[in-house]
Amino acid sequence: MIFEKRTERIFLAIFFVIALCIPLFLEDNSFFVGKATTILILAVFVMSLDFLVGRVGLVTLGHALFYGLGGYLFVIVTPEYEAVNFWIYAMYIMGISALVALVVGVVVLRTSGIYFIMITLAISQMAYYFFFDSLEFGGNDGLFIFMKPETSIFGLNFLNLDNPTHFYYLSLLAVLVTLLAIKIILRSRFGRIVEASRLNPERTEALGYNIFAFRLISYIIGSTLAAYAGLLFALQYGYVNPQFMTWETSGTALVMSILGGMGTIYGAILGTITYEGLQYFFEHMSEDWMLFMGGAIILMVLLLRKGLAGYLEKLLEK
């Protein structure tokens, strides 16, 4: 069973039922459907981070690099005024992102602990400045996506990405696929060694496993998922800019993951929804929403030691 905890099954069941119904209830309100879509896309990003940080044990502050890469790659590889095939180009972009992750991974995985945190931060900052200072890639303003891709498979076309509801369901599908993929990988033989490397790297190496290889593959998987999320985000809003790649983006995702309950994966969904919900709530309450957000974060660190998922599990698990 890939969903072993009762809390997990209950949360996910409720989440998916509600998520499936949201566009039906909000048919007239495309603003809220759009907001919900963004939350779903962010959840994919945060789940991929939760996988890397919480399960593989790679605390990266540079995850946003791949988020931005997904968006930028789309603009770079697709012709400007043509509606390309989404599925083909998504795979193509994920492939390139995986290669980038391979190169970056080989460099950064030579370090660990605090140094790993810093070097991943530095690389994403480098990428940020690269795009920020570059004229060809739009500099600080970024680039626009003029035509959304089309989504036919073997001639059958049933999704129109200009339709907010269709885009919403595509994003929900992404959440489902990401969740299942991560859970299956964690339960697999590969996952067993990856978790062992996190729990006790010395011991795992003493048992004959090349930890570097396991971490590298995990890093590639997590980063590619982040790139897909970035691609979706860029397509939803029709633009990409260097802000996608800032350390604030990485940091916010990390906050959402820890808030939800680091390492639980389903907590990432919970954390994203909670964070975005809180931000929306505070923004409407006051101009100084950041103050309340910061206060809320501090309180949660001090009081909810294992995040929201941890708290729920304490209530619901025997």
Next chain:
Amino acid sequence: MANDIILETESLSKHWGGIKALNDISLQFQDKQLHGVVGPNGAGKSTLLNMLCGTLKPTSGCIFHKGDQIEGMKPWKFVRRGIGRSFQKTNIYADVTCLENCAVAAQRRFTGSFNLFASRHSNKLVREAAEKALCQVGLDSRIHTVAAEISYGEQRQLELAMVLATDPCILLLDEPMAGMGHEESQRIIELLNELKQTYSIVLVEHDMDAIFELSDQLTVLDNGTHLITGTVDEVRNEPRVKEAYLGKEDEEEAA
């Protein structure tokens, strides 16, 4: 009858800045024998073991396994060659079951660990090997218990089980009986007597009774230097050994 030399060091040394942890150690370990390594505290026993399993790189000198030069290789490559080690300070996966602990150890033998899809529980051979290793050390009743919840002595046994689960040729054991009571130690001694038949063992221990009972060959280290290697009787009668231990043994007895 001389057994084959399965592991050998040549002028092995380890320096930390000005401190010489090990100096010019040349040893030969024979196949299917239990080779004890003793010495007062600080003699360099753990350092030697750490180098024999690849965790530490020597400052100079060579290590040969079956004739191949292996010093400087990554630790996991040592394990691949069949060199397994247990830790002096218990180093297990505390938050999972004993079975899972040994399953991680055994997995490498039976299946590709880069399989991203097959469930970790689906391979029967892995589970059987893990259970076998646990039974070998006497932990049959604890197979499904979380490792953090078993007693200290049982954790030392688990430590041993994990090495056995990797099915090595050579066992490097770093004080497996540390902190154990008499009865538990006896069990380990019996086990080691059994294992001697199938594995080559390098045993670092402070428990002298165990060492004298088990060792086919015995090496004494003192302050990083190699004092003597020989049979138990040869070593016991060597005056330099008595000298090295004289003050130290009184200290240990008083403690």
Next chain:
Amino acid sequence: MSTELFFVQLINGLQYGLLLFLIASGLTLVFGVMGILNLAHGSMYMVGAYLVWYFVAVTGSFTVSAILSAVIALGLGILIERVLIQRLYNRNHLDQVLLTIGMIFVFNSLQSILWGNDPYGVAVPDALSGSVPFTDNSSYPVYRIFAAFICIAIAAALYFVVSKTRLGMLIRAGESNREMVEALGVNIKSLYTIVFAIGVMLAAVSGIIAAPMRSIVPGMGESVLITCFVVVVIGGMGSIKGAFVGALLVGVISTFAAVLMPTMSNMIIYIFMILVLLVKPQGLFAK
């Protein structure tokens, strides 16, 4: 590049580096002794700058404002350590990251509420304004020379405290072995409060010194923080000597990069950091 320009940029780079050292030394000190990675360290720099701007606007005297701001920063450091940081000692790096990010939010928000988001400036105090000529064509601002000397003085004081005083001995001991320090009968809690307060002071004082040389804008804390990270990683986490060398290197390299390759200047520091880490994964002077 003319020799003149070279020397001006070199001095600029060293002066910038010295300022960076001040900030970075606080970060690395706190991490080395307490094991805490304080992401809100940059916010302390910002607080120093904003406070001195505010008090100059109110009192008109830079000296008075500087002292006032430093004292307030000290109090703030003690307060934060007692109320928040103390609760982090047994928790992992992630909780520290999260809590200190929360602090960044709070500080940025307070800055916006108290002082607004317009860019501000602090005038160079009259006594230190003007330039010192050093060739026929060029001269160098007095304030910058002053700033460099203050940084050197503080660095020397830091060196003196760490290597020659009892507090310094405790700091060095605490860096390698917390339990031993406790066993020596030292009140670890007080030591940590002092160390954290020193760290905050170093950041705030560099903000105060930097105020007349830069515009005071929202986000200045975060950009300095990132540069600080680079310095500390290059030098080796926990090593003040490393922070010194790292800061000077970063200062000089980024200054020359800004002049020689303006389009790539932002990236150069990170490339340099990655190169250092490839050769020495723990930094140049790692413990």
